[in-house]
Amino acid sequence: MRFMVMVKSDANTESGGPPNEADLTAMGRYNEELVKAGVLLAGEGLHPSAKGARVKFTDGKATVIDGPFTEAKELVAGFWLIEVKSKAEAIEWVKRVPCTDGVETDIEIRQVFEADDFGEVYTDELRDRDEQLRATAAKRD
Amino acid sequence: MRFMVIRKADEETEAGVLPGPELFDAMMRYNEELVKAGVLVAGEGLMSSDRGAIVRFSGAGGPTIIDGPFTEAKELVAGFSMFQVDSLAEAIEWVRKWPVEDGHGNAEIEIRQVHEEADFGDVSEENRKYVRNVRDLIDGK
Numbered sequence: 001m002r003f004m005v006m007v008k009s010d011a012n013t014e015s016g017g018p019p020n021e022a023d024l025t026a027m028g029r030y031n032e033e034l035v036k037a038g039v040l041l042a043g044e045g046l047h048p049s050a051k052g053a054r055v056k057f058t059d060g061k062a063t064v065i066d067g068p069f070t071e072a073k074e075l076v077a078g079f080w081l082i083e084v085k086s087k088a089e090a091i092e093w094v095k096r097v098p099c100t101d102g103v104e105t106d107i108e109i110r111q112v113f114e115a116d117d118f119g120e121v122y123t124d125e126l127r128d129r130d131e132q133l134r135a136t137a138a139k140r141d
Numbered sequence: 142m143r144f145m146v147i148r149k150a151d152e153e154t155e156a157g158v159l160p161g162p163e164l165f166d167a168m169m170r171y172n173e174e175l176v177k178a179g180v181l182v183a184g185e186g187l188m189s190s191d192r193g194a195i196v197r198f199s200g201a202g203g204p205t206i207i208d209g210p211f212t213e214a215k216e217l218v219a220g221f222s223m224f225q226v227d228s229l230a231e232a233i234e235w236v237r238k239w240p241v242e243d244g245h246g247n248a249e250i251e252i253r254q255v256h257e258e259a260d261f262g263d264v265s266e267e268n269r270k271y272v273r274n275v276r277d278l279i280d281g282k
Contacts, residue, residue: 004187006218018262021272025264028271031278042183043275044223045256046145052253053229055236060246062237069251074216076147076253080275081185087194094196095204102200108211110193110218113186121162129169136176137183140225 002041002083002112003090009049009075010103014068016048026098034082039093045078073106087111143182143255144224144232150190150217151244155210157189167240175224180235184222215249229254 007013019027034040046052050068057063069075084090090109099105115127160168175181191210198204211217226232232252239250257274264272 002185003193004185004218004221018260021264021268024261024272025268028268028273028278031275032271035278040275040279042279044143044145047254047256047260049251049253051229052144052251053233055233055239055250055252057239057241057244057246057248057250060241062239064233064237071216074213076145076218078256079145087192091194091196091206097196097198099198099204104197104199107196107198108190108193109196110190110209111188113188117188118159118165121159121165126165126169129173133169133172133176133181137181140179140182 001085002081002114003087004110004112005080005082005090005094006076006108006110007078007097008106008108009072009077010105011072012103013077014048014050014072014075016050023098023101026100030096030098031080033096034080034093039082039084040080041083042081043079046076049075081112142226142228142257144226144229145253145255146222146224146232146236147218147251147253148220148243149249149251150214150219151247151249152214153244154219155189155191155214155217157191164240164242167242171238171240172222174238175222175235180224180226182223182225184220186220187218190217223255 052067054065055062094107094109097107115122172181193209195207196204197207224232236250236252261272
């Protein structure tokens with residue numbers, strides 16, 4: 001099963017300063033470990049929300065709101081997509097993330113939908129189209 | 142440049158309400174358009190937060206595990222897509238076309254710029270191999 005593991009933002013990640021070399025290196029080593037274990041499927045870091053935007057639909061009408069967004073603790077600063085056998089295994093990996101600066105950091109673990117989770121409404125035709133999309137998108141990635 | 146396009150959660154996604162045939166169809170058509178335009182590189186949906194957990198680091202002692210669900214539905218992530226586009230404005234234009242079937246026309250979508258390796262600044266030769274994009278690490282580059 002797949003899990004999305006999200007590092008939540010804080011004042012530091014939202015400030016826009018580049019992470020220091022020691023932190024980057026520690027994270028790189030951790031990522032390498034995940035790759036060696038065959039667990040890591042994807043991962044990205046995000047710029048502060050000041051460089052982002054929100055599109056809020058109200059009864060089908062779009063409103064664009066420019067960043068930054070204020071509730072730093074609820075924002076995402078980066079994520080990993082991992083493939084493991086259980087939520088417990090996901091938690092074990094996340095406990096080893098190098099978070100050593102003493103600042104409170106939340107890392108949220110969420111299970112990813114697989115085609116089988118959607119039931120009968122997810123027809124064979126939709127599955128085929130989804131697989132084609134993924135194959136084409138992956139070539140561009 | 143890359144943008145992470147985050148569909149924020151709402152009461153229905155947190156209640157585990159699955160998409161119906163109309164939403165699946167609209168979303169599939171939208172994703173097909175994005176792939177055809179070379180914009181979509183990845184995307185996943187997340188299960189409700191009651192299937193998840195938070196690992197909280199706070200310095201003293203080991204990390205604390207908090208089981209879901211988490212209450213701030215509007216701040217949670219229900220799914221994401223990765224867009225490859227030339228600007229934030231282009232990402233916003235694509236998000237404006239988000240299917241109105243989603244969230245009954247009331248979906249909220251957050252757009253966040255993704256870090257590239259060049260953003261990390263100068264890194265010593267010794268640590269260079271650890272400081273790189275996860276996608277290159279996975280590809281063995």
